[in-house]
Amino acid sequence: MTAGEHFLLLVRRGLRQRCPVCGRGKIFAGIFKTYERCPVCGFAFEREPGYYTGAMAVNLVVSELLIVIIAVPLAASQAVSVTILIILGSTIPILLPLIFYRPTKSLWMSFDHFIHPADTTDEM
Numbered sequence: 001m002t003a004g005e006h007f008l009l010l011v012r013r014g015l016r017q018r019c020p021v022c023g024r025g026k027i028f029a030g031i032f033k034t035y036e037r038c039p040v041c042g043f044a045f046e047r048e049p050g051y052y053t054g055a056m057a058v059n060l061v062v063s064e065l066l067i068v069i070i071a072v073p074l075a076a077s078q079a080v081s082v083t084i085l086i087i088l089g090s091t092i093p094i095l096l097p098l099i100f101y102r103p104t105k106s107l108w109m110s111f112d113h114f115i116h117p118a119d120t121t122d123e124m
């Protein structure tokens with residue numbers, strides 16, 4: 001498998017929110033709860049303390065970029081009232097990080113696994 005094919009495989013696993021190692025085990029036990037280990041292969045998902053900080057940063061950046069892309073043109077065009085802008089401005093910054101929580105976390109794990117493949121002797 002080439003590096004490009006391996007990368008696409010990991011992206012597909014990340015989008016499906018599956019284990020980056022085996023591709024079968026689910027990452028999430030609940031809406032926001034992550035399994036400590038893959039239920040299928042036993043891979044430890046949190047590879048080090050603070051491992052998910054990068055996922056949170058990606059989530060924040062993507063959410064804020066989308067807010068800017070949505071809010072600035074709306075405000076500049078004056079197509080909607082100030083009341084609607086305030087409602088959107090107070091709800092979207094809360095909703096987008098919640099919506100992106102699972103995809104950014106699982107994609108973060110996939111990208112990390114591509115850059116730092118699991119050493120099967122000490123992480124399983």
Ligand SMILES: [Zn+2]
Nearest residue numbers: 019022038041
């Ligand atoms: Zn697995």
